[in-house]
Amino acid sequence: MSTILDGKALAASVRQDIREEAAKLPRRPGIAVILVGEDPASQLYVSNKARDCAECGFLSRRVDLPASCSEEELLEIIGRLNADAAIDGIMVQLPLPESIDERRILEAIDPEKDADALHPLNVGQMVHGDPVIWPCTPAGIAEMLDFYHIPVDGKTCVVVGRSDIVGKPMALLLLQRHGTVILCHRHTKDLAAMTRQADILVVEAGHRGLITADMVKRGAVVIDVGMNRDPATGTFTGDVCFDEVKDISSHITPVPGGVGPMTRAMLMQNVLTLAKLHMGLLPRH
Ligand code: NAD
Numbered sequence: 001m002s003t004i005l006d007g008k009a010l011a012a013s014v015r016q017d018i019r020e021e022a023a024k025l026p027r028r029p030g031i032a033v034i035l036v037g038e039d040p041a042s043q044l045y046v047s048n049k050a051r052d053c054a055e056c057g058f059l060s061r062r063v064d065l066p067a068s069c070s071e072e073e074l075l076e077i078i079g080r081l082n083a084d085a086a087i088d089g090i091m092v093q094l095p096l097p098e099s100i101d102e103r104r105i106l107e108a109i110d111p112e113k114d115a116d117a118l119h120p121l122n123v124g125q126m127v128h129g130d131p132v133i134w135p136c137t138p139a140g141i142a143e144m145l146d147f148y149h150i151p152v153d154g155k156t157c158v159v160v161g162r163s164d165i166v167g168k169p170m171a172l173l174l175l176q177r178h179g180t181v182i183l184c185h186r187h188t189k190d191l192a193a194m195t196r197q198a199d200i201l202v203v204e205a206g207h208r209g210l211i212t213a214d215m216v217k218r219g220a221v222v223i224d225v226g227m228n229r230d231p232a233t234g235t236f237t238g239d240v241c242f243d244e245v246k247d248i249s250s251h252i253t254p255v256p257g258g259v260g261p262m263t264r265a266m267l268m269q270n271v272l273t274l275a276k277l278h279m280g281l282l283p284r285h
Helices: 007-023 040-056 071-083 102-108 120-128 136-147 167-176 191-195 259-278
Strands: 030-036 059-065 089-092 156-160 180-184 200-203 221-224
Touching: 007 040, 007 136, 007 259, 030 040, 030 071, 030 259, 040 059, 040 259, 059 071, 071 089, 071 102, 089 259, 120 167, 136 167, 136 221, 136 259, 156 167, 156 191, 167 180, 167 200, 180 191
Parallel strands: 030 059, 030 089, 156 180, 156 200, 200 221
Antiparallel strands: none
16 A cells, blocks of 8 residues: 655645745745636636745736737747846746747746746756756655655656656656656657556656556556546546556555645745845855
């Protein structure tokens, strides 16, 4: 029987710590979240972020733009936020409408205000293993591993999914912690042969029920990033068949209540870190 990694409870305690630390700073940390279009899921994520900011005592600014807005308009807003001394972190809610070049937008954000660490300069620092901040989801997973005293050094770590926002930085983070990393994706020939080797298995395929019990080694730590919405019920399930895998793994994250809340908490943590950097309380690279 597995230990359930309770991301919800841990995230609440992380937010409390952030609130206490933020209260000691000379000014409130500030974040701006830009939402383009009216995707209901994105609207919900952005509202949740505003709630987290309020709980942490941060200044939060929300910029809503119509899906028809131009790349130039968006770049101009980012330019203004880059120059705004009250704003420490900028986050553009993804995905952006197809008409907008996502890369160009993300590269326009000041790397020192890049709250999700997606700017190429920050990605480069990740490759070197010493970024100021990690993207929120891998950072949240690392925080959970630390809290539950799960060592990475020398472990075989298998990551399923190679997205820029989760899979790739997760692989780099585990590598930096001296894990032996296997990064799988859609072209991986025999996924089960890879996942069965994992001491630590992180799954972010966005494919409900992809990981079954026969794909998991006994005693593995299983981290489920997947959030697959059932259109009929509106509920979320992960990429891992939780009910069967929990009897094999040593530790497992639930969906919901595992990685999701930690991802949100780490956005606050990242903004706090950037605020300290801007206030001269942390060394620059
Ligand atoms: P994505 O489509 O960008 O990436 C998915 C990755 O999974 C790709 O690299 C793809 O190659 C790989 N993949 C897909 N099917 C596979 C298969 N059958 N075998 C092996 N590899 C496979 O998606 P994304 O935006 O990274 O999101 C993935 C999932 O993670 C979604 O369910 C999303 O909701 C969730 N997510 C959750 C959080 C969180 O905070 N919990 C954060 C980000 C994403």
